[in-house]
Amino acid sequence: MSEQKLQQAIERLKSSNVRITPQRHAVLEFLFNSEAHPTADEIYKALEGKFPNMSVATVYNNLRVLRENGLVRELTYGDSSSRFDSNMSDHYHVICEECGKITDFHYPPLDEVESLAEQVTGFDVSHHRLEVYGQCKDCKEKKAVNH
Amino acid sequence: MSEQKLQQAIERLKSSNVRITPQRHAVLEFLFNSEAHPTADEIYKALEGKFPNMSVATVYNNLRVLRENGLVRELTYGDSSSRFDSNMSDHYHVICEECGKITDFHYPPLDEVESLAEQVTGFDVSHHRLEVYGQCKDCKEKKAVNH
DNA sequence: TAAACTAATTGTAAAGATTATAATATAATA
DNA sequence: TATTATATTATAATCTTTACAATTAGTTTA
Numbered sequence: 001m002s003e004q005k006l007q008q009a010i011e012r013l014k015s016s017n018v019r020i021t022p023q024r025h026a027v028l029e030f031l032f033n034s035e036a037h038p039t040a041d042e043i044y045k046a047l048e049g050k051f052p053n054m055s056v057a058t059v060y061n062n063l064r065v066l067r068e069n070g071l072v073r074e075l076t077y078g079d080s081s082s083r084f085d086s087n088m089s090d091h092y093h094v095i096c097e098e099c100g101k102i103t104d105f106h107y108p109p110l111d112e113v114e115s116l117a118e119q120v121t122g123f124d125v126s127h128h129r130l131e132v133y134g135q136c137k138d139c140k141e142k143k144a145v146n147h
Numbered sequence: 148m149s150e151q152k153l154q155q156a157i158e159r160l161k162s163s164n165v166r167i168t169p170q171r172h173a174v175l176e177f178l179f180n181s182e183a184h185p186t187a188d189e190i191y192k193a194l195e196g197k198f199p200n201m202s203v204a205t206v207y208n209n210l211r212v213l214r215e216n217g218l219v220r221e222l223t224y225g226d227s228s229s230r231f232d233s234n235m236s237d238h239y240h241v242i243c244e245e246c247g248k249i250t251d252f253h254y255p256p257l258d259e260v261e262s263l264a265e266q267v268t269g270f271d272v273s274h275h276r277l278e279v280y281g282q283c284k285d286c287k288e289k290k291a292v293n294h
Numbered sequence: 295t296a297a298a299c300t301a302a303t304t305g306t307a308a309a310g311a312t313t314a315t316a317a318t319a320t321a322a323t324a
Numbered sequence: 325t326a327t328t329a330t331a332t333t334a335t336a337a338t339c340t341t342t343a344c345a346a347t348t349a350g351t352t353t354a
Contacts, residue, residue: 019321021331040311055333060312062331076225080341081311092260094268103268107260110277113239117279121241121250125281130257132264134272166350168302187341202304207341209302227312228340 006032009071016069023047023054027062031072031086037093037102039081075102077131094132098139105132153179156218163216170194170201174209178219178233184240184249186228222249224278241279245286252279 009028010020018024026047031038038046044059063084066072075083077095087104094103114125156175157167165171173194178185185193191206210231213219222230224242234251241250261272 017322017330019330021321023332053333055335056311057313057334058332074225076223078221078223092264094264094270094272096270097273103270105264105267107263110257110260113254113257113277114279116254117239117241117252118281120252122284123241123243123250123279123281124287125241125279126244127281128277128279130260130275130277132261132270132272132275134265134270134274137269140271164301164351166301168350170303200304202306204305204342205303212302 002032012071013065013069018065018069023051023058024062024065026050027059028066028071028086031066031084034086035104037075037083037085039083041081043084092130092132094134094136096136096139097133098135101136101138103136149179159218160212160216165212165216170198170205171209171212173197174206175213175218175233178213178231181233182251184222184230184232186230188228190231239277239279241281241283243283243286244280245282248283248285250283 006029009032010025013020013024027043030043030046036042040056040059040063043063044054044056047054047059063072063074067074067084070088071086073085073088075085075093077083079100083102090109091104091106094105095101096103110128110130114128117123117128118125153176156179157172160167160171174190177190177193183189187203187206187210190210191201191203194201194206210219210221214221214231217235218233220232220235222232222240224230226247230249237256238251238253241252242248243250257275257277261275264270264275265272
């Protein structure tokens with residue numbers, strides 16, 4: 001997709017003295033082209049073909065570097081492994097409890113909640129996270145068919 | 148605290164044919180008296196004195212049973228282990244990024260977000276989760292002293 | 295109250311995700 | 325192209341949670 005965004009990200013890394021290796025480039029590119037919020041293992045498997053010798057540790061290392069440089073976000077839900085999202089714009093997620101699919105959706109940032117939390121608890125608030133859970137269209141339809 | 152709530156919980160378990168063993172009673176009681184949202188391991192360590200032979204598997208089993216019966220909630224944040232909350236009323240959490248402390252706070256349920264998510268994504272929404280992150284009072288003060 | 299039945303506990307092993315480590319390879323730079 | 329620091333690889337270790345089989349113990353019923 002947006003080749004420009006990818007180039008910007010690479011410049012950002014370079015200016016932080018992060019080396020652009022083929023593996024790192026591939027992880028970054030894969031995430032930028034994915035809307036599926038993949039896990040580390042899914043990224044690893046997706047790049048196996050191109051990099052047969054790549055270690056899974058490399059994927060984890062690079063995800064950490066990308067996260068530390070503000071290029072991807074780590075999403076931790078109830079399930080066992082983290083998911084990664086290169087969409088750093090303000091948005092929330094709706095998660096299907098049936099099949100695990102994660103869908104983006106936009107809503108005005110909940111600034112009121114943050115400021116009330118500050119007042120009530122005395123915290124300095126930095127950010128919040130919100131996820132909505134339910135059943136996606138596909139899973140609804142599948143159930144309907146089986147009846 | 149509320150001895151009555153504990154008795155109600157026990158009745159609820161009995162009516163679901165869940166046996167009340169000393170270990171199970173202790174896990175339940177500990178959670179009902181705790182406001183600290185403990186991990187499974189913290190519960191295990193807290194009960195070690197009373198039950199020197201208790202297995203950590205017993206703690207996990209009981210937490211699962213309590214969760215399945217709607218008596219505790221499992222909280223999964225970015226850190227490695229789940230936390231458990233016996234406060235089943237509608238409330239949100241503010242989490243200190245410094246020390247990990249979790250503080251309850253109340254806010255009207257975000258029904259609007261849920262209904263917008265339904266419209267936009269076509270999901271059947273069942274619930275949502277929201278956490279606010281920041282720095283707690285104590286950690287702020289500690290930092291101020293060190294300057 | 296005792297026997298019988300079923301569920302719970304225990305101890306240990308296994309699974310799965312992630313991190314640590316040390317040796318080797320390689321990107322960036324002068 | 326030589327140098328140097330960083331990244332990668334392969335593997336082991338760690339940590340949380342679950343699985344399993346044997347034993348123990350609630351609960352029910354005769």
